[in-house]
Amino acid sequence: MADAVDLITEQWCKERPELAAALKVVEVFGRLQRMQPVLDRHYKRLSDEFSVNMAECDMLFTLRRSGPPYTLTAGTFLKAAMVTSGAITNRVDRMEAKGLVERVREGGDRRSVRIRLTEQGKALADEVMAAHLRDYDEILSVLTPDECEQITSGLRKVLEAQGDTTLN
Numbered sequence: 001m002a003d004a005v006d007l008i009t010e011q012w013c014k015e016r017p018e019l020a021a022a023l024k025v026v027e028v029f030g031r032l033q034r035m036q037p038v039l040d041r042h043y044k045r046l047s048d049e050f051s052v053n054m055a056e057c058d059m060l061f062t063l064r065r066s067g068p069p070y071t072l073t074a075g076t077f078l079k080a081a082m083v084t085s086g087a088i089t090n091r092v093d094r095m096e097a098k099g100l101v102e103r104v105r106e107g108g109d110r111r112s113v114r115i116r117l118t119e120q121g122k123a124l125a126d127e128v129m130a131a132h133l134r135d136y137d138e139i140l141s142v143l144t145p146d147e148c149e150q151i152t153s154g155l156r157k158v159l160e161a162q163g164d165t166t167l168n
Helices: 004-015 024-050 054-065 074-081 085-097 119-139 145-161
Strands: 071-073 101-106 109-117
Touching: 004 024, 024 054, 024 119, 054 071, 054 074, 054 085, 054 109, 054 119, 071 074, 074 085, 074 109, 085 101, 109 119
Parallel strands: none
Antiparallel strands: 071 109, 101 109
8 A cells, every 4th residue: 555655755756767776765764754743643642631741751751660769860861861951850840740759859968869759650650651552552553563573673773873772
C-alpha cells in the first residue's frame, strides 16, 4: 500500500530519475517525520487525561524507574533533560505544587537538593506509564513482533552511530 512518502519519492523519481537510489533515505526520514504528529497526539491525550505535560511525565518516570527511595539530585535531571537549571526548577516547582515530588535538603548544605517522588507521584507515574504503554502498543499493533525488533535494531544502530549511547 502506498503512502504520502511513496508519492513524494515517486514524484522526485519522475522529475529527477538520477536521484532514485539516493531517495531511499527520504523513505526512512520522511516516515520518521510523519510519526511526530502521531506521537504529539498521544502525548496530548496523556497530558489531557492526567494533567501533566511530557516534561513532568519524564521527571515522574525517571524518578519511578530509579527505584526506592525514588530520589535523585536536581543535577541528574539537568544532565538528562539538557535544559537550563531554571527550567528544572520550574518543573519541580509545578510538580511540588501538585504534590507529586518534594525537595529534600541534604544536611546543612542548601545547595544540595534531592528530588523525591511522593506516594501520590509514584501512583500517578504508574498510572500514566500504563496508559503510555497501552497507547504505544495500539500505535504499533499493525506490526509483527519481528517487524518491531527490526525497527528497534535499525534505529539503535543509527543512534549509536550518531553518538546517542547514554541517557546523560
